Amino acid sequence: xxxxxxxxxxxxxxxxxxxxxxxxxxxxxxxxxxxxxxxxxxxxxxxxxxxxxxxxxxxxxxxxxxxxxxxxxxxxxxxxxxxxxxxxxxxxxxxxxxxxxxxxxxxxxxxxxxxxxxxxxxxxxxxxxxxxxxxxxxxxxxxxxxxxxxxxxxxxxxxxxxxxxxxxxxxxxxxxxxxxxxxxxxxxxxxxxxxxxxxxxxxxxxxxxxxxxxxxxxxxxxxxxxxxxxxxxxxxxxxxxxxxxxxxxxxxxxxxxxxxxxxxxxxxxxxxxxxxxxxxxxxxxxxxxxxxxxxxxxxxxxxxxxxxxxxxxxxxxxxxxxxxxxxxxxxxxxxxxxxxxxxxxxxxxxxxxxxxxxxxxxxxxxxxxxxxxxxxxxxxxxxxxxxxxxxxxxxxxxxxxxxxxxxxxxxxxxxxxxxxxxxxxxxxx
Amino acid sequence: xxxxxxxxxxxxxxxxxxxxxxxxxxxxxxxxxxxxxxxxxxxxxxxxxxxxxxxxxxxxxxxxxxxxxxxxxxxxxxxxxxxxxxxxxxxxxxxxxxxxxxxxxxxxxxxxxxxxxxxxxxxxxxxxxxxxxxxxxxxxxxxxxxxxxxxxxxxxxxxxxxxxxxxxxxxxxxxxxxxxxxxxxxxxxxxxxxxxxxxxxxxxxxxxxxxxxxxxxxxxxxxxxxxxxxxxxxxxxxxxxxxxxxxxxxxxxxxxxxxxxxxxxxxxxxxxxxxxxxxxxxxxxxxxxxxxxxxxxxxxxxxxxxxxxxxxxxxxxxxxxxxxxxxxxxxxxxxxxxxxxxxxxxxxxxxxxxxxxxxxxxxxxxxxxxxxxxxxxxxxxxxxxxxxxxxxxxxxxxxxxxxxxxxxxxxxxxxxxxxxxxxxxxxxx
Numbered sequence: 001x002x003x004x005x006x007x008x009x010x011x012x013x014x015x016x017x018x019x020x021x022x023x024x025x026x027x028x029x030x031x032x033x034x035x036x037x038x039x040x041x042x043x044x045x046x047x048x049x050x051x052x053x054x055x056x057x058x059x060x061x062x063x064x065x066x067x068x069x070x071x072x073x074x075x076x077x078x079x080x081x082x083x084x085x086x087x088x089x090x091x092x093x094x095x096x097x098x099x100x101x102x103x104x105x106x107x108x109x110x111x112x113x114x115x116x117x118x119x120x121x122x123x124x125x126x127x128x129x130x131x132x133x134x135x136x137x138x139x140x141x142x143x144x145x146x147x148x149x150x151x152x153x154x155x156x157x158x159x160x161x162x163x164x165x166x167x168x169x170x171x172x173x174x175x176x177x178x179x180x181x182x183x184x185x186x187x188x189x190x191x192x193x194x195x196x197x198x199x200x201x202x203x204x205x206x207x208x209x210x211x212x213x214x215x216x217x218x219x220x221x222x223x224x225x226x227x228x229x230x231x232x233x234x235x236x237x238x239x240x241x242x243x244x245x246x247x248x249x250x251x252x253x254x255x256x257x258x259x260x261x262x263x264x265x266x267x268x269x270x271x272x273x274x275x276x277x278x279x280x281x282x283x284x285x286x287x288x289x290x291x292x293x294x295x296x297x298x299x300x301x302x303x304x305x306x307x308x309x310x311x312x313x314x315x316x317x318x319x320x321x322x323x324x325x326x327x328x329x330x331x332x333x334x335x336x337x338x339x340x341x342x343x344x345x346x347x348x349x350x351x352x353x354x355x356x357x358x359x360x361x362x363x364x365x366x367x368x369x370x371x372x373x374x375x376x377x378x379x380x381x382x383x384x385x386x387x388x389x390x391x392x393x394x395x396x397x398x399x400x401x402x403x404x405x406x407x408x409x410x411x412x413x414x415x416x417x418x419x420x421x422x423x424x425x426x427x428x429x
Numbered sequence: 430x431x432x433x434x435x436x437x438x439x440x441x442x443x444x445x446x447x448x449x450x451x452x453x454x455x456x457x458x459x460x461x462x463x464x465x466x467x468x469x470x471x472x473x474x475x476x477x478x479x480x481x482x483x484x485x486x487x488x489x490x491x492x493x494x495x496x497x498x499x500x501x502x503x504x505x506x507x508x509x510x511x512x513x514x515x516x517x518x519x520x521x522x523x524x525x526x527x528x529x530x531x532x533x534x535x536x537x538x539x540x541x542x543x544x545x546x547x548x549x550x551x552x553x554x555x556x557x558x559x560x561x562x563x564x565x566x567x568x569x570x571x572x573x574x575x576x577x578x579x580x581x582x583x584x585x586x587x588x589x590x591x592x593x594x595x596x597x598x599x600x601x602x603x604x605x606x607x608x609x610x611x612x613x614x615x616x617x618x619x620x621x622x623x624x625x626x627x628x629x630x631x632x633x634x635x636x637x638x639x640x641x642x643x644x645x646x647x648x649x650x651x652x653x654x655x656x657x658x659x660x661x662x663x664x665x666x667x668x669x670x671x672x673x674x675x676x677x678x679x680x681x682x683x684x685x686x687x688x689x690x691x692x693x694x695x696x697x698x699x700x701x702x703x704x705x706x707x708x709x710x711x712x713x714x715x716x717x718x719x720x721x722x723x724x725x726x727x728x729x730x731x732x733x734x735x736x737x738x739x740x741x742x743x744x745x746x747x748x749x750x751x752x753x754x755x756x757x758x759x760x761x762x763x764x765x766x767x768x769x770x771x772x773x774x775x776x777x778x779x780x781x782x783x784x785x786x787x788x789x790x791x792x793x794x795x796x797x798x799x800x801x802x803x804x805x806x807x808x809x810x811x812x813x814x815x816x817x818x819x820x821x822x823x824x825x826x827x828x829x830x831x832x833x834x835x836x837x838x839x840x841x842x843x844x845x846x847x848x849x850x851x852x853x854x855x856x857x858x
């Protein structure tokens with residue numbers, strides 16, 4: 001069968017058209033589960049919209065011949081039992097929740113693509129050798145409560161009920177109450193932690209502009225970048241903007257500006273995949289006729305190589321300290337975020353490369369600058385993360401868009417991989 | 430008499446001690462007229478504290494043999510009639526109002542110094558040839574209503590009742606109501622506009638750190654700097670801090686940083702009296718993991734030479750536009766404040782220099798980076814503005830401080846000048 005798909009371009013084209021239609025319809029349908037009368041899609045963990053979306057997906061899975069089930073935290077699984085019960089499962093999917101006023105592709109695409117692919121495989125090839133599961137992970141974004149990756153983290157054993165005990169959302173609603181109101185919670189259903197997963201594959205929109213810029217259809221993720229975030233406080237002296245000569249100033253904003261300039265040049269000079277950003281800056285007293293006495297800003301640096309990331313962090317601190325000293329400014333900083341890079345599975349990626357080559361799909365290997373559920377699953381099994389292009393690199397916005405054709409190419413790739421792993425070459429994984 | 434003061438250092442020392450005591454007592458006394466239980470001094474135009482201070486000063490003036498009177502806007506004058514009624518008056522003084530939680534010297538010193546000097550001269554030398562007046566100007570800071578120099582401006586004809594008709598303070602109280610509640614307003618007393626003033630001399634704290642840094646007692650102001658303020662908006666593109674490669678960014682904050690760096694270096698390179706400040710900066714969306722799409726900041730530039738000031742403004746706009754263009758950033762700006770430099774009277778300054786030399790007072794000539802009532806009076810008569818040191822250059826703060834001895838030196842200088850102008854050399858002015 002695999003051979004036929006590869007050699008018969010007419011058939012492949014017809015399949016792509018079918019997938020394109022199915023993807024569009026399913027994404028538009030899922031997008032109706034949102035807070036009404038607001039721009040974009042808002043589907044926050046354990047909200048009414050979230051619950052309705054999961055229940056609706058549950059029904060869709062059933063319609064398409066998958067057996068749906070929930071775990072205790074609200075992850076939804078659609079299962080096709082494999083013939084060889086001793087083999088570990090293959091999971092495909094992503095997260096059902098969104099940021100406030102986000103797009104309809106982020107997370108939703110990975111779930112829907114998985115559903116279409118697994119449905120197609122079952123219809124076409126019957127029972128797989130190992131169990132195939134489509135997962136709609138309950139939460140990833142951290143957009144309602146101050147915790148992220150609640151879905152994949154619970155499966156991987158990185159999240160637990162202790163961590164969420166006192167959490168509240170911005171309206172003061174307790175996490176546990178919201179969870180219970182949806183019928184979920186400790187022991188409400190099957191335990192979240194899983195030890196029987198053999199493979200996880202996630203399709204996701206790129207949320208960046210590289211694939212579009214380079215005219216490619218697929219990004220095979222080599223690693224999810226590690227992230228370090230620091231907060232710097234630069235201390236100068238507030239002074240009268242008229243009566244204080246330039247040589248008598250200790251201007252915290254001017255010092256911060258020198259640091260921001262150095263950071264950009266250094267990151268550019270080191271080249272991809274390093275990125276470095278000062279996203280937030282607050283000046284005090286922030287008045288037009290007073291020399292700024294204080295500047296507080298954040299630094300966000302990311303790299304797929306842990307050593308390179310830590311080295312750059314050190315360089316940043318050293319340089320900023322030197323810049324402050326030259327100007328007689330005080331400097332303090334705190335580390336407030338540190339996540340190590342997570343490499344994806346080389347074997348899976350090799351197979352993805354091969355499939356792309358065989359099907360003449362234009363692709364590249366790349367680093368993911370954003371975090372994904374795949375980084376949690378990597379703790380428990382071989383994991384692959386595959387990107388499709390984002391128009392203009394836009395995400396977390398109602399303007400988020402990916403071409404349905406590109407989305408279909410991702411599904412086709414997924415079909416091929418799942419066929420290899422779940423039907424054809426299952427002994428070799 | 431003048432000769433005696435110059436040659437008899439024992440007598441001069443005794444006089445300085447007398448002035449020092451009187452100054453301290455009067456400033457501490459005047460400082461009690463403030464909003465209670467708040468740090469620093471708060472005496473806003475037409476407030477209860479303001480009214481009580483003016484009435485108390487009125488009584489003090491009377492006690493010391495001056496004839497007090499108010500004009501229609503609430504300026505208070507303490508007059509000693511001169512023998513030659515055809516000669517124009519000599520005014521000395523400053524403003525009675527403060528910023529919120531300011532110091533006890535800013536404005537108050539000029540009034541109190543004038544009172545002590547004129548009182549001493551009358552006690553010692555009797556009736557002057559021309560009329561001497563101590564003025565407590567009702568308002569200068571613009572700290573209650575959105576208008577400044579209401580006192581000196583009304584005298585100079587630069588302020589009028591039309592301008593304040595609809596003005597309200599932050600609590601919504603109308604200017605005219607506050608004014609009427611104090612018994613002032615159009616035709617409530619003598620007209621504010623004056624055409625009979627021959628000279629105005631203002632003593633004021635420096636509000637900068639130059640005199641202290643250089644170990645000097647007196648600053649003779651050559652000119653009040655002109656000021657230009659602009660507001661720049663830099664337009665980039667907000668983007669994901671993780672997934673957007675450095676080469677695909679249009680970072681508005683990084684662009685603004687380059688501009689802030691250039692501004693400081695350019696001002697330093699051109700040297701005093703140019704000062705240039707970015708005092709306020711607002712970033713959008715101002716979130717640690719989003720590349721800034723917008724940065725709005727103010728530029729405040731000051732110089733005593735009008736041509737140099739305008740030239741620098743042009744240079745700033747040209748450079749910023751170039752920096753924005755290099756980075757593919759949008760740039761817009763508005764001019765929102767423009768005041769021309771005001772030179773002080775050369776003849777008066779020559780006399781002040783001579784007095785300082787004769788009395789061995791350490792001084793320098795300098796530019797005032799801040800605005801003062803003197804800039805209004807300059808429109809109507811020869812004007813001098815004299816600075817005394819500010820500790821640490823601090824002003825508009827409860828920490829504002831000037832040494833009583835330094836304050837007394839200023840009074841001594843004023844006594845000598847007024848003696849020359851009002852008693853000895855009156856024919857030569």
